[in-house]
Amino acid sequence: MNFEDIKTIGIVGAGTMGQGIAQICAQAGYKTILFDINAQVLKKAEATTSNNLDKGIERGKLTEAEKQAALANLIYTGDTLQLSCDVIIEAVVERLEVKQSIFKDLDAVNTPDTIFASNTSSIPITRIAAGIPHPERVVGMHFFNPAHIMKLVEVISGAATSPEVAETIRQLALKLDKKPVMAKDAPGFIVNRVARHFYVEGLKLLEEGVADAKGIDRLIQASGFKMGPFELMDLIGVDTNYSVTSSMFEAFHYDPKFRPSRIQQQKVDAGHHGRKSGKGFYDYQ
Missing domain, CATH: 1.10.1040.50 (N-(1-d-carboxylethyl)-l-norvaline Dehydrogenase; domain 2)
Known part of the structure; x- marks a missing residue:
């Protein structure tokens, strides 16, 4: 998967971090699918996104037309079958087994070229990738809260992560108007x-x-x-x-x-x- 090939981004988990990541992906022009099993969490994420964009308009950071374009790029769903994407970013609880289960399930509805990125704050990427088909496409993409404002993104390569995948995610972070820092795999990474x-x-x-x-x-x-x-x-x-x-x-x-x-x-x-x-x-x- 090359950076130019990225058209659709899936976000798993519509909590605070997932909502913010989905918002900036949509604002950057990507078709963005935000998934959560909880319909109320999805509804709250939708309202929060609209509110954040309104604040951006008030501060002169974007226009009404840009807000509408971002909202048009967003899809909210509780159906995993819709998560057939070029890049999938999980932003769920800090539990290894949950993150691994998500990627294993999504392997069935995606191609081996789909990049699986984890927003984990502390779990080594090598551990997350263990047992997942094509572990070379598993990479860390750690945003900071609030994701739609904070500029730093840690891009973490596990033992099996392809250098090309890490570079693609670095370029994606730049496209999202972030400042990526490449990090090696270790508990807690850098920050x-x-x-x-x-x-x-x-x-x-x-x-x-x-x-x-x-x-x-x-x-x-x-x-x-x-x-x-x-x-x-x-x-x-x-x-x-x-x-x-x-x-x-x-x-x-x-x-x-x-x-x-x-x-x-x-x-x-x-x-x-x-x-x-x-x-x-x-x-x-």
Whole structure:
């Protein structure tokens, strides 16, 4: 699959990340199929996309005609048979078996040339590709939240990933007006490997009672960061952040420096997932 051959892009998972990725693909002129098994999630993604585009118009970033063109490129579906695409990007939960199952199922409705890209934050691409037919077409394409705004995209090659596939995805990222960085396969890749302790150490301070979440965030912001760890976790999703930390903790053979926080686990268990649920470390209700 060459970059010029890409006409249709499928996105699996219509949550926060999947919706944002689908939006920028549609805006770039690609026929974009957004899949989710949950009809309500699809309906919410459709509304969010329209709202994001309206905000873009208000800020002078795009025109009404460009908004309508993007919406015309989008298809929302709960039918996997419609996911016959040139590139498929999965943006589902950080669970290896789920990602592998998706790609194995989609192999049946796609050709060996279809590129399977994972938006995983932490799971090695080599592990995802294991057991999937034609593992050379499996690659990492890690966007950052919010995907329709953040410029960075990590392009990760697993042990079996074809260099041509990685280059095609790099060119696709450029077409989507992103800044791709090529990365080798390792838990957390570049950004999450470096940033993990931004969250973990903040949570340790909270556990030890050094300061409350708001105080820690204010101190970090005073140091020049736009957001502190707790405000950022609420934006990303407390559950998503916890899942990534847990995955990296396991991948690094339970190195204590990656230990997930009990406080964060309690938030997840209580359903306090951040802005998307109305409550996380802060109350948004």
